[in-house]
Amino acid sequence: MHRRIFFQKSMLTLGALSLGKQKILRAMRVDPWKITMLTNEIGIFTEKGGTIAFHFSKDGITVIDAQFPDTAPHLIAELKKRKDEPFRLLINTHHHGDHTSGNIAFKGVTDRVLAHENSLTNQKRVAIANKNEDKQYYPNQTFSKEWNEDIGKEKVGLYYYGAAHTNGDAVIHFKHANIVHVGDLVFNRRHPFVDRSAGANMQSWIKVLDATLKKFDKKTIFVCGHSGENYDVKGSKDMLLSFQDYLGNVLKLVDREIKAGKSKDEILKATEIPGSPEWKGDGIERPLTAAYEEITNA
Numbered sequence: 001m002h003r004r005i006f007f008q009k010s011m012l013t014l015g016a017l018s019l020g021k022q023k024i025l026r027a028m029r030v031d032p033w034k035i036t037m038l039t040n041e042i043g044i045f046t047e048k049g050g051t052i053a054f055h056f057s058k059d060g061i062t063v064i065d066a067q068f069p070d071t072a073p074h075l076i077a078e079l080k081k082r083k084d085e086p087f088r089l090l091i092n093t094h095h096h097g098d099h100t101s102g103n104i105a106f107k108g109v110t111d112r113v114l115a116h117e118n119s120l121t122n123q124k125r126v127a128i129a130n131k132n133e134d135k136q137y138y139p140n141q142t143f144s145k146e147w148n149e150d151i152g153k154e155k156v157g158l159y160y161y162g163a164a165h166t167n168g169d170a171v172i173h174f175k176h177a178n179i180v181h182v183g184d185l186v187f188n189r190r191h192p193f194v195d196r197s198a199g200a201n202m203q204s205w206i207k208v209l210d211a212t213l214k215k216f217d218k219k220t221i222f223v224c225g226h227s228g229e230n231y232d233v234k235g236s237k238d239m240l241l242s243f244q245d246y247l248g249n250v251l252k253l254v255d256r257e258i259k260a261g262k263s264k265d266e267i268l269k270a271t272e273i274p275g276s277p278e279w280k281g282d283g284i285e286r287p288l289t290a291a292y293e294e295i296t297n298a
Contacts, residue, residue: 031074032047032074033045033046033047033071033074033075033078034046034047035078036234038177038179038221038223038234039177039179041055041056041057041152041154041177042054042055042056042174042177042179044223044233044234045075045078046233047067047071047074047075048067048068048071048098049065049067049068049071049098049099049102050065050067050093050096050098050099050183050184050225050226051065051181051223051224051225051226051233052064052065052066052067052075053065053172053179053181053223054075054079055151055154055156055174056079056082056083056085057085057088057151057152057153057154058085058152059088059151059152060085060086060087060088060089060151061079061083061085061086061087061088062088062089062090062091062151062156063075063079063087063089063090063091063106063110064090064091064092064093064172064181065091065092065093065099065100065102065181065183065225066090066092066099066100066101066102066103066105066106067098067099067101067102068097068098068101068102069101069102069104069105069135071102072102072103072104072105072106073105076105076106076109086110087106087109087110088110088112088151089110089112089113089114089149089151090103090106090110090112090113090114091113091114091115091158091170091172092113092114092115092119092123092139092170093115093119093169093170093172093181093182093183093184093225094115094116094119094122094165094166094168094169094170094183094184095115095119095120095122095123095126095166095168095198096166096184096193096195097126099183099184099225100123100136101135101136103136103137103138104135104136104137106137107137111140112140112141113137113138113139113140113141114139114141114142114143114147114158115139115141115142115168115170116142116143116144116158116160116168116169116170117142117143117144117168118166118167118168118198118199119139119142119166119168119169119170120138120139120142120168121168122166122167122168122198123136123138123139124136124138143158143160143170144160145159145160146158146159146160153176154174154175154176154177155174155175155176156172156173156174156175157172157173157175158170158171158172158173159171159173159212159215161207161208161211161212162204162207162208162211163199163200163201163204163205163208164185164200164201164204164205164208164209165183165184165185165192165193165194165195165200165205166184166195166198166199166200167198167199167200167201168198168199169182169183169184169185169208170183171183171185171212171215173215173216177221178216178217178219178220178221179220179221179222179223180212180216180220180221180222180223181222181223182212182222182223182224182225182240183224183225184224184225184226185205185208185209185212185224185225186209186222186224186225186239186240186243187224187225187226187227187228187243188224188226188227188228188231188232188233188235188239188242188243189227189228189231189242189278189279189280190226190227190228190231190279190281190283191279191281191282191283191284191286191287192226192283192286192287193283193286194286194287194289194290194291196290196293196294200290201294202247202250202251202287202290202291202294203251203294205247206244206247206248209240209243209244209247210244212240213237213240213241213244216237218236218237220236220237221234221235221236222234222235222236222237222239222240224239228278228279228280228281229281242276242278245275245276246273246275246276246279247287249273249274249275249276250273250276250287250288250291251291251294251295252274252275253270253273253274253288253291254267254288254291254292254295255291255295257270258292258295258296264289264292267288267292268285268288268289268292270284270288271284272284273287
């Protein structure tokens, strides 16, 4: 009798250990991506590359940016699990590959890809230079200054304010939710890439941020393309103001060093941007080089 009870308890214990092991294994299977819902209808997807935003509605799913060919399918599959709606529209904030090379995953998923006209020009130019046109899914709708569209209960507005990170950066506003995706117009505490080959201009970038700040109110939630370690890709106007100050501080530093007679190589040895110490880590040479070329017309 005692031996039977002991055996039964032993089996229960082994079963519990097995269930515990299953839970541990499930916990160890962490998805490489993350979805954060900002409202019931709007969320953001992060894995690698630029931040993706998406919107659910009865008229279909809208997606902003597409990251890479190996990450976009994760997004598409996850959104299909959550909503049984067709994909209505893919929007590109600008042409860079970490935002658009995943477009190809949407071929056959949505027949509409929208971007600024310069973004399309840049994407084609880069694809031709890299000889990978077959891997592109180009925008088939473009706008010049402004685009507005009603999608379900939401009103979506796209705006262009001039050269900045590139010459084709779009600002996308979900008007009802008051959420704005600014793409790579903001790098939150991360040194930015300044694509002068695509018409980028840091002084104009500051003015573009001015226009963006004037367009929206204190309650607007902004989503940016990239952030530094331990910093968020979403924030308030303060996030934009801080980055705008950073751009100004980069230009001031480089201008001061040029006037002091320093060479480009000497300027690139800087390890911190005075006035913007929160921007740390690799990549400081990118904005320093762009500022030097802009100021000297190199």
